Amino acid sequence: MPNLTVILLLGLINTTEVTADTHWSLQPMTRTAIPNNSHPIDFFIEQKLEEKNLKISPPANRSNLLRRVSLDLTGLPPSPTEVKAFIDDPRDTKVVYAETVDRLLASPRYGERWAQHWLDVIRWAETVGFETNAERALAWPYRDWVITALNSDVPYNRFILEQIIGDTVGADAALGFLVAGPANLAGQIGRDEEAMRSARQDELDEVIRTVSQSLLGLSIGCARCHDHKFDPILQRDYYGMQAVFAGLKYGERRHRGQQNNAWATQVEPAEKQLTKLHHQLEALRLKHGLRPALKTIHTEHFKPIQARSIRMTIKATGNGKPASLYEFEVWSTDQQNVALASTGAQASASSFALANQSRHFENLIDGLIDKRQSYPWVTDKPGPAWIRVDLTQVATIERVVWHRGSTMLADYEIEILPADGRAQVDWQRLVHTEDRLPRIDDTRSADKVNLRNLTLEQTRTLLTLIDSVRQQADKLAHLSAGPQVYAASFEAQPTPTWLLRRGDPMQRLEKIAPTIPALLGSMNLKSRVAEPHRRIELVKHLTNREHPLTTRVLVNRVWQHHFGVGLVSTPSDFGRMGATPSHPELLDWLALEFISQGxxxxxLHRLIVNSRTYRQSSRPRAQALRVDANTRLLWRFPPRRLEAEAIRDSILFVSAKLNLKMGGPGFDFFNQRGGLSDYTALETFEEEGWRRMIYAHKVRMQAVDIFSAFDCPDSGQMRPHRTRSITPLQSLSLMNSPFVNRQARFLAQRVRSEAGDDSKTQIDHAFALVCSRPPKWAEKKALLKLVKQHGLEQACRVLFNTSEFVFIQ
Structure with a gap:
């Protein structure tokens, strides 16, 4: 990859020199012949090593090997019982090890471990990010879907299919993939045309980046405003991909499946119960002589009458809050709004809230409903308030319309000044609510409701029945909507996609048909093709056995998580600025073998972890280090620090506090789930908070307690490869964290319970739990002294802080 000096001296790369005919990742995959007696991975690795006069290291000892593969496949260390059984088994290590690999892959813990790697790639989280960072309360079913898919070994081509066209195969949760990234949704940054178009472009851009980088290893998003500066991806290629997803919408959709079917059976009984309650309410209304509730919440009709002024007095709102209105209209019998400031009508009102002083009464009768601004009229407190409109001339009126603000008007009266011309005339009441049944969304208490001729007890009985109707209506609406999931949904006929000059949504050039980048072929679709055929064609393209990128990218990701670095060290960039593979023949062989194995x-995991390359010792050799200090040639197993999630899970596992509950809404690391400020990290967790860290509610743009020191990402950006820093702050965090110290106390309690009161036996058992081996003599001597001086809890703190605990070796 060219460095900055090369770029400055020679200029940017000429993308015409990089084509599908020249760049390595776009070439057809080739399968190299392997000798019959060779493991394919070891064959390719040893070939490269021989070129440097190097050899694979001897096998790791049994305890190290078991700990390595357990952490790799499940993210949890082996128990002392498992270690002892593995070491004591008299059979050949290869046989015992192969059985262990099968057991680990069959464990539900496997899906939890490897799902986190995928969620990193697509920067999945449960808040939207950006200025609002609002919560996505129902995003978690996608996380659960990934875990289940991995545990079930869903073929990767099916894994891709469900995440792009899951709505066609009953896999709605899988569509969370397309909307996993941050999104500044339309309307959040403004409601004018330019802001709405810009927000729409941003949300579709996130989809394109998710799909192209995770599945193809290409940065197609870089061609949004111009042709790609390094890869042969044109700007029109970008908008061709955008057209594939032009019908996509962010938000919640129905989640079909077993739960949905169970809910569907409850709809009819709920409808019958609601009908029964409505009959009871109607009978009670007739008994008390009340008029029916107002059907249209913002309109009052009355017999035509001449008036020169009209006044509405609001005595109470349905939720007890101050009254607020956007607009007030008075309609004549000839269907004209006669309450318009532009025609001379004048408005006045009882009061404005102090925070709303910039609004003017004229806003109430300007004929415009501008919900982007504060309400034109907000009263300063709950309780009686009035608004008056003096008409330009006497008019025959028949209805009043108000556009609701944040409150429902529940108790009010409407009066007029008649058109008899006298200076002093009493207001004449036209409409009031004292003889009307309250609406079911009226939540006032009985003592706040004024109904003529009803006692307080009768009012209370009536409101109790209304409350039952409201609750049953809500239940029916909930059941009818079905269980929901935050995932992509789609319009049947998407709007046209335009090529935009410099990516400016206000500068449209020409309509673009849905397609893939030209360097990968074409989908031959018309610009008006309906949903979901665009996405179906994309899936066919991505899962084509001849596709040069799909399986190369995937097997490279799997390799990376077993060895720390992929065969291609830039796992989401297989383009010109990405790295070239260290073992290109091996990459192709694995990709083709992956396809042939369904x-x-x-x-694929079995193939990799059963190789000698994976099973070798991690011990360094001076001569090999001089030749290959970064272990790219894999002359030893490259040790690496565990990710934050595996460290936390392992701490809970060895202290016997790990809660293995799977699925469902996550636990919290913070005192809130959305917004940009006032996040406070929780320091104390109980059983629900002792679940695996993948089940934590993921908040974008917030560091997670001590585990941010271990490079735990905030999902603001894609993390195809996590940083693995080694800093003093990590040791300080493990030593001083209230969470770790509490778990150290739990570990000490476990050790005492299982090993008794003898300090030597306690240290042996603690070492077996934390490090999967017995202590060396010097280690045991030092810990005995520590236990004698400061207690077993402090020894457990020290063991949590060892490199052996937080590293895969």
Whole structure:
């Protein structure tokens, strides 16, 4: 990859020199012949090593190997019982190890471990990010879908299919993939045309980046405003991909499945119960002589009458809050709004809230409903308030219309000044609510409701029945909507996609048909093709066995998480600015073998972890270090620090506090789930907070307690490869964290319970739990002294802080 000096001296790369005919990742995959007696991975690795006069290291000892593969596949260390059984088994290590690999892959813990790697790639989180960072309360079913898919070994081509066209195969949760990234949704940054178009472009851009980088390893998003500066991806290619997803919408959709079917059976009984309650309410209304509730919440009709002024007095709102209105209209019998400031009508009102002083009474009768601004009229407190409109001339009126603000008007009266011309005339009441049944969304208490001829007890009985109707109506609406999931939904006929000059949504050039980048072929679709055929064609393209990128990118990601670095060290960039593969023949062989084995991820794992390359010792050798200090040639197993999630999970596991509850809404690390400020990290967790960290509610743009020191990402950006820093802050965090110290106390309690009161036996058992081996003599001596001086809890703190605990070796 050219460095900055090369770019400055020679200029940017000429993308015409990088084509599908020249760049390595776009070439057809080739399968190299392997000798019959060789493991394919070891064959390719040893070939490269021989070129440097190097050899694979001897096998790791049994305890190290078991700990390595357990952490790799499940993110949890082996128990002392498992270690002892593995070490003591008299059979050949390869046989015992292969059985262990099968057991680990069959464990539900496997899906939880490897789902986190995928969620990193697509920067999945449960808030939207940006200025609002609002919560996505129902995003978690996608996380659960990924875990289930991995545990079930869903073929990777099916894994892709469900995430792009899941709505066609009953996999609605899988569509969370397309809307996993941050999104500044339309309307959040403004409601004018330019802001709405810009927000729409931004949300579709996130979809394109998710799909192209995670599945193709290409930065197609870089061609949004101009042709790609390094890869042969044109700007029109970008908008061709955008057209594939032009019908996509962010938000919640119905989540079909077992839960949905169960809910569907409850709809009819709920409808019958609601009908029964409505009959009871109607009978009670007739008994008390009340008029029916107002059907249209913002309109009052009355017999035509001449008036020169009209006044509405609001005595109470349905939720007890101050009254607020956007607009007030008075309509004549000839269907004219006669309450318009532009025709001379004048408005006045009882009061303005102090925070609303910039609004003017004229806003109430300007004929415009501008919900982008504060309400034109907001009263300063709950309780009686009035608004008056003096008409330009006497008019025959028949209805009043008000556009609701944040409150429902529940108790009010409407009066007029008649058109008899006298200076002093009493207001004449036209409409009031004292003889009208309250609406079901009226939540006032009985003592706040004024109904003529009803006692307080009768009012209370009536409101109790209304409350039952409201609750049953809500239940029916909930059941009818079905269980929901935050995932992509789609319009049947998407709007046209335009090529935009410099990416400016206000500068449209020409309509673009849905397609893939030209360097990968074409989908041959018309610009008006309906949903979901655009996405179906994309899936066919991505899962084509001849596709040069899909399986190369995937097997490279799997390799990376077993060895720390992929065969291509830039896992989401297989373009010109990405790295070239260290072992290109091996990459192709694995990609083709992956396809021939039914796109099975578990078979790929078995192939990799059963190789001598994976099973070798991690011990350094001076001569090899001089030749290959970064271990790219894999002359030893490259040790690496665990991710934050695996460290936390392992701490809970060895202290016997890990809650293995799977699925469902996550636990919280913070005192709130959305917004940009006032986040306070929780320091104390109980059983629900002791679940695996993948089940934590993921908040964008917030560091997670001590685990941010271990490079836990905030999902603001894609993380195809996590940083693995080594800093003093990590040790300080593990030593001083209230969470870790509490778990150290729990570990000490476990050790005492299982090993008894003898300090030597306690140290042996603590070492077995934390490090999966017995202590060396010097280690045991030092810990005995520490236990004698400061207690077993402090020894457990020290063990949590060892490199051996937080590293895969």
């Amino acid at each position: 796109w099975s991820l578990k078979k």
